[in-house]
Amino acid sequence: METKSKAAAMWKALKKRPLSLLGFCIIGFFLLVAAAAPILAPVPANSRSAYLIPEDGYNPEPKLPSAKHWFGTTENQYDLYYGMVWGTRTAFKVAVLVVGVALLVGIFLGSIAGFYGGWIDETLMRFTDIVLAFPGLVLAVVIVAVLGPSLDHVMVSVAAVQWPSYARLLRGDVLAVKEREFVLAARALGASDARILVRHIIPNSIYPLLVVASLDVGSVVITAAALSFLGLGAPAGYASWGQLISMSRDWILGSPGNAFAYWNTVFIPGIAIFLFVLGWNLMGDGVRDILDPRQR
Amino acid sequence: MLKFIARRLLFLPIVMLGVTMLLFGALQFLSPAMRASLYVKDPRQLSALNEVILKYGLNKPMPVQYWIWLKQVLHGNLGYSETAKMPVAVAIRAFFPATFELTLVSFIPILLIGIYFGTLSAVKKDKLLDQTTRIVAITGYSLPSFVLGLFLLMIFYGHFQIFPPGRYSLNVDLLVHSSRFHHYTGLLTLDALLNGDFAAAGDILAHLVLPATTLIYISVALLLRITRSSMLEELGKDYVRTARAKGLPESVVVKKHARKNALIPVVTLSSLLFIGLLSGVVITETIFDFPGIGRWSVIAAQQLDVPGVMGATLLSAFLFVVANMISDMLYAFVDPRIRLN
Numbered sequence: 001m002e003t004k005s006k007a008a009a010m011w012k013a014l015k016k017r018p019l020s021l022l023g024f025c026i027i028g029f030f031l032l033v034a035a036a037a038p039i040l041a042p043v044p045a046n047s048r049s050a051y052l053i054p055e056d057g058y059n060p061e062p063k064l065p066s067a068k069h070w071f072g073t074t075e076n077q078y079d080l081y082y083g084m085v086w087g088t089r090t091a092f093k094v095a096v097l098v099v100g101v102a103l104l105v106g107i108f109l110g111s112i113a114g115f116y117g118g119w120i121d122e123t124l125m126r127f128t129d130i131v132l133a134f135p136g137l138v139l140a141v142v143i144v145a146v147l148g149p150s151l152d153h154v155m156v157s158v159a160a161v162q163w164p165s166y167a168r169l170l171r172g173d174v175l176a177v178k179e180r181e182f183v184l185a186a187r188a189l190g191a192s193d194a195r196i197l198v199r200h201i202i203p204n205s206i207y208p209l210l211v212v213a214s215l216d217v218g219s220v221v222i223t224a225a226a227l228s229f230l231g232l233g234a235p236a237g238y239a240s241w242g243q244l245i246s247m248s249r250d251w252i253l254g255s256p257g258n259a260f261a262y263w264n265t266v267f268i269p270g271i272a273i274f275l276f277v278l279g280w281n282l283m284g285d286g287v288r289d290i291l292d293p294r295q296r
Numbered sequence: 297m298l299k300f301i302a303r304r305l306l307f308l309p310i311v312m313l314g315v316t317m318l319l320f321g322a323l324q325f326l327s328p329a330m331r332a333s334l335y336v337k338d339p340r341q342l343s344a345l346n347e348v349i350l351k352y353g354l355n356k357p358m359p360v361q362y363w364i365w366l367k368q369v370l371h372g373n374l375g376y377s378e379t380a381k382m383p384v385a386v387a388i389r390a391f392f393p394a395t396f397e398l399t400l401v402s403f404i405p406i407l408l409i410g411i412y413f414g415t416l417s418a419v420k421k422d423k424l425l426d427q428t429t430r431i432v433a434i435t436g437y438s439l440p441s442f443v444l445g446l447f448l449l450m451i452f453y454g455h456f457q458i459f460p461p462g463r464y465s466l467n468v469d470l471l472v473h474s475s476r477f478h479h480y481t482g483l484l485t486l487d488a489l490l491n492g493d494f495a496a497a498g499d500i501l502a503h504l505v506l507p508a509t510t511l512i513y514i515s516v517a518l519l520l521r522i523t524r525s526s527m528l529e530e531l532g533k534d535y536v537r538t539a540r541a542k543g544l545p546e547s548v549v550v551k552k553h554a555r556k557n558a559l560i561p562v563v564t565l566s567s568l569l570f571i572g573l574l575s576g577v578v579i580t581e582t583i584f585d586f587p588g589i590g591r592w593s594v595i596a597a598q599q600l601d602v603p604g605v606m607g608a609t610l611l612s613a614f615l616f617v618v619a620n621m622i623s624d625m626l627y628a629f630v631d632p633r634i635r636l637n
Contacts, residue, residue, distance in 0.1 A: 019434075130314035133613045137578050139319075141597040142605055146325050222440045226579050229442045230594060245442065252450045259454030266450060270443040278438035285434070 013290045020286025026279030034088040041085040051086055051239045053078040062251055062262045072264040074247045078237055080268055086239035087269070091276055094155055094224045095217050101159040102220075103213055106166025107206070111197055113167065114174030125171070128164035136161045137223060144232040151234040154227045158220055166209060173205035180204075211291055215284035218277040225273055241276075244269040301621065308617050315613040316606060320362050323602055328354040331602065365606070374610075375603030379596045384607035387592065392611070393482035394463055395581070395588030399573045400483070401504050402511035406573075407566060410516050414523025414562075415555055418531060429524075433517035441514050445583035448506045459505045461585040468496045507577075507584040515573060522565055527558040564627040571619035574612070 014020055033040065043050045056069070056077045065072040071080035113121040131139070143157035177183070178201055186196050227233055228242025229249075236243070248265035255261040323331070332348040349355050353364055368375065374384035382390070417429040452459045464472065464484070471477055471493070472484060480490050485504070488497035530536065531554050539549045578590035585591070589608055596604030 019430075126310075126314070130311060130318055133311050133315055133616045134609060135576065135578065135593075135612045135616075137576070138593050138597060138605075138609060138612070141578075141594055142319065142322055142609075145597050145600055146322055218438060225440055226442060229440075229579070230582070230598065232598070245446070249446065252446050253454040254450070259450055263450070266443075266446050270440075270447065273443055274435075274439050277440070278435065281434055281438050 010290055014286055017286050017289065019282050020289075023279045023282025023284075023286060026275055027283060030088050030092070030276055030279065033085060034092050037085050037089055041082045051090065053083045053086070053237050053239055055079075055237065062248070062265045064262075065264055071268050074244060074265050075251060076236070076247075078244075078247070080244065080264060083239045083244050084241070084268060084272060087241045087244065087272070090151070090234075090238075090240045091221060091273075094151075094158075095221050095280065098155050098159045098162065098220050098224060099213055099217050101155075102162035102166055103209070105159070105163040107170055107202065107209070109163070110167035110170030111174050111202055111205075114171035115178055115193070115197055115201065121171070124167065128168050131161070131164040132168075134161075137226065140223065140227060141230065141232065144227055149232045149235075151228075151238065151240060154224050154233045157227070158224050161223075162216070162220060166213065169212060170205060170209050173208060174201055177201050177205040207291060211284075211288050214287050215281070217280040217284065221273070221277050221280065241269045241273050245273070301625070305621075308614070311617050312610060312613055315609060316366075317362065319606060319609055320365065321358065323600070323605075324358045324361075326600065331600065374607045377592075377596060377601055377604035377607065379599050379601040379604050380592055384603050387604070388589070388607060388611055391587060391589045391592050393484075394586065395574060395577055395590060397483045397485065398504060398507055398511070398577060398581070398586060398588060399570065401485075402508045402515070403570050403573055405508075405512050406516045406519055406569070409512070410519025411523050411559070411562060414520045415527050415550065415558070417520065417524045418527035418558075419550055421528065426524075429520060433520045436513050436515075436517040439514060441510055441579045442583055444513060445506070445510050445580060448509060449583070452506060459502055461503070461506070461583075463503055463587055464496075464500050465503075468499045471496055503586075507580050507586055510580050510584075511573060511577065515569065515576075518569060519562065519566070523558065523562050526561050527554060530554040530558040560627070560631050563630050564623045567619045567623040567626060571612075571615050574615060 014024070038050070044054050047054065056073060056079060059077055060075050062075050063069065063073045063077070069079050069081060071084060074080055074083070109124055113124040140154075140157040140161050143160055144153050147153040147156065182204075183196060183200055186200050191199075224233075225242030225245070228240055229246045231246060233246075234240045234243050236247070245266070248262065248269070251262040251265055253259060254263075328349045329345055331354050332345050332352070353361060356364075365375070372385075374388075376382070377384045377387050380387035380391075413429050417426045420426050448459075449461065453461065468488075472479075472487075477491055477493075478487070480487050484500045485497050488494075488500055531550075533554075536549060536554050539553050540546075544553075574589075576590075577586075577588060578594055580586070581588045581590040582594055589611065593605065593608035593612075595601075596608060
């Protein structure tokens with residue numbers, strides 16, 4: 001009952017914020033595309049995986065949109081429309097998995113550090129100091145370069161760069177919450193450490209972290225796409241927006257006399273990434289404003 | 297204050313030690329043969345792979361290798377970067393001024409635009425100007441630098457044939473490497489002016505326009521938001537109401553009273569923003585082929601050039617810790633309440 005009225009209040013607050021609503025609409029649209037991918041872009045019968053973009057010949061020169069290829073083709077004749085549609089699934093996978101894994105690791109380590117204190121806390125916090133002293137992207141590039149280029153390794157590296165700030169944030173809130181009386185009461189009732197942490201402390205300290213994480217989804221997607229852009233992501237022909245953009249890099253100057261000869265290879269995936277990130281950011285902004293009235 | 301600085305300075309080597317250990321540890325996942333292959337330039341030299349491994353001690357246990365590297369560093373020898381084709385110390389000296397110049401050229405407009413429009417946006421809350429500023433800000437931090445960079449290159453370099461990538465044109469390249477060009481500051485635009493060569497300064501500036509625009513558009517959002525929300529908070533406080541009640545003109549209330557206090561978080565954040573720019577130019581430099589630290593560190597990381605990565609990362613970790621220190625000192629400087637405690 002309590003959560004229902006909370007959701008209703010949130011919906012009411014959201015209706016007053018057209019930009020946040022726009023964010024929900026953008027992400028909703030991409031969700032529909034991702035769900036309907038097999039209908040929008042049927043997988044060719046002889047394909048090994050739905051995520052492999054069909055190739056129409058081997059001409060290196062990209063082609064403009066046509067009846068056969070709605071968005072045209074990239075270099076080496078990968079169908080851009082197919083890549084964009086199935087790339088939506090890749091984008092969601094990256095956004096949700098990276099933030100989810102970083103959150104889980106951050107929650108686990110941050111709550112333990114805050115709850116137990118002592119050397120566990122000290123070690124962990126010094127470790128996060130070190131990771132946070134790196135320029136994130138360079139560390140991620142090193143991790144992917146060592147593990148070998150692949151989409152999974154891109155996700156691992158971005159999550160590895162992301163979790164320390166979550167652990168720090170949650171630790172601070174756990175430190176404050178663990179002194180509260182209801183924790184003492186739970187302890188007096190004989191609850192175990194694990195139960196106190198999971199049932200009492202984490203639910204009461206997690207909101208700021210969730211707000212920050214919802215604001216981070218956009219930047220996580222950008223970082224992962226940047227790694228793909230640097231050629232560290234999925235192999236050529238895999239449906240991923242970052243990779244499609246990186247395939248356009250040699251063609252941005254167009255043909256002699258016409259700089260926009262291959263505009264589709266840059267603009268279509270570029271605008272998709274932009275809208276996807278914008279949608280998450282607008283949504284995150286809305287969530288933050290509603291949960292943190294100070295910013296209004 | 298002195299004690300505070302001393303503690304931070306003590307912290308610096310510890311963080312740098314940690315950073316290098318972590319990097320070194322990560323790179324140990326590669327087999328000695330893979331790490332040795334960096335030194336092999338020609339397939340015919342492959343038979344010498346074992347000699348290379350022995351020569352550089354690549355098969356020794358990791359702590360031993362780290363110790364060897366650390367001893368070299370403490371002797372002032374950062375090693376040789378295969379990707380830059382020069383010693384790491386020389387590479388840093390060659391690439392850092394370029395990155396610094398680009399960062400500086402972007403940072404000053406970011407400060408001016410961010411503070412000016414951030415204030416205005418708060419004063420005219422929910423008016424057209426505020427809405428426009430907020431839309432510019434949110435699109436700015438939603439646009440990946442590589443997407444914006446490619447768009448700009450296509451339009452301004454491809455179509456209009458102005459603002460080329462790189463750091464300078466060929467004739468300026470020859471000029472700056474000639475003996476009659478004096479390097480006073482390392483900032484090439486300034487050096488060209490000091491040498492009295494306005495054409496060269498114009499050329500260098502033209503190369504800076506697109507990467508700087510990219511950085512400004514993407515980074516100004518943070519400053520806009522912080523200034524706006526901090527300004528809104530101050531405008532709601534009692535002393536602002538008092539100032540208004542005693543009949544001060546609105547411009548004095550905004551500029552002399554509220555903004556001075558609102559800038560406290562902005563000032564402290566700006567040193568971190570500067571370092572964020574300095575180490576965040578990785579992608580921008582790569583797209584615009586701008587020969588700075590960022591582009592070098594990406595190439596070094598991609599090709600697993602261990603000394604190169606270590607050198608570039610050491611530099612950014614150093615800058616990061618120093619910036620944190622400056623930020624804390626600025627905080628104490630602009631806010632007397634902190635100084636007194």
